[in-house]
């Protein structure tokens with residue numbers, strides 16, 4: 001044993017939803033070595049470090065299943081636009097975004113995420129003017145010490161997106177192959193996954209690209225991340241261009257509706273498409289704050305869960321959220337479904353916590369490694385302090401985590417058993433230097449965007 005966390009309220013999220021009021025968790029070699037109720041805690045001896053977690057809640061680290069870290073530098077730049085014009089603005093960033101911007105934006109976004117309890121981040125990357133832009137995100141994952149998935153997606157249809165960020169499927173997949181080869185050691189260690197995907201079919205991704213990314217993912221045993229039916233305009237486009245009733249229906253006719261497929265958004269689905277996602281074992285990444293910000297609509301989360309589709313949660317990028325706050329995402333996810341269904345029982349807190357942890361793990365094929373506090377799983381854990389003023393008074397700890405707690409209540413974060421946040425402060429990087437660099441790069445980036453307008 002390396003570390004023993006004692007006197008915590010342990011929210012295990014195991015199958016029985018066990019909560020240990022004065023529990024302890026032992027960690028050895030980056031994994032959970034034991035989970036103990038009060039009275040059964042092993043003695044601490046020798047070099048074992050004890051972390052007294054009185055007043056704090058221990059829960060699995062949060063999984064942010066969908067974000068775009070470069071957008072940290074363009075928070076609020078493209079507001080007050082309809083979905084398609086907003087997209088045009090975001091894609092326009094790709095004309096002038098430099099690898100140093102990509103690194104700076106990712107470092108700011110990841111610092112915010114990890115200090116707020118996120119231990120795994122999926123960066124859906126789509127601006128690929130040069131290969132260094134994606135490399136910079138992986139560099140940031142490593143520096144911050146977070147578990148990362150770089151979904152290096154492809155756009156092969158221009159129009160909304162400028163020519164600088166359009167690639168052939170072959171060129172995009174070659175770049176994915178290079179990333180897989182270059183980062184093999186981190187991939188094998190479980191710290192990193194490299195995925196691919198068609199970015200936003202059919203707006204910027206052809207049928208050929210959808211098929212080729214699917215075939216590539218199968219051949220390499222990796223996942224697909226793709227934006228699915230985020231706004232009604234996307235569904236109108238797939239109906240007009242492809243004669244399919246929706247994006248999921250189109251994928252099914254192409255033979256590409258197969259796991260591991262992470263369908264971000266999935267706001268506008270027919271009942272038949274919900275059944276199809278369930279039948280084929282695909283997952284959804286739900287981004288309620290972003291969907292609300294852009295006025296896209298509210299995804300049928302209750303119906304997806306009832307059908308058996310895992311629904312992970314994501315912030316989406318800072319151009320439509322505008323933060324990496326997963327506590328806010330959990331709260332808004334619950335509120336949207338309750339309002340939409342006119343049902344205060346829709347999406348209970350336990351379900352929301354499982355979405356933010358287990359469903360995210362499932363979407364990444366890591367359900368046996370992450371998402372609950374059980375012996376043998378990786379020690380990606382967070383301690384949340386409910387002893388602060390706005391947390392008075394705690395009666396139902398799971399409800400509290402979803403509706404009351406804030407990112408600033410996160411005091412400790414462990415990834416693979418390594419303490420990356422201690423007393424609320426990220427230990428791996430100089431957060432003040434990252435803040436200054438991010439602010440300076442953002443100002444210069446926006447000035448260049450104006451010059452290129």
Ligand SMILES: [Zn+2]
Nearest residue numbers: 124264316317
């Ligand atoms: Zn997105």
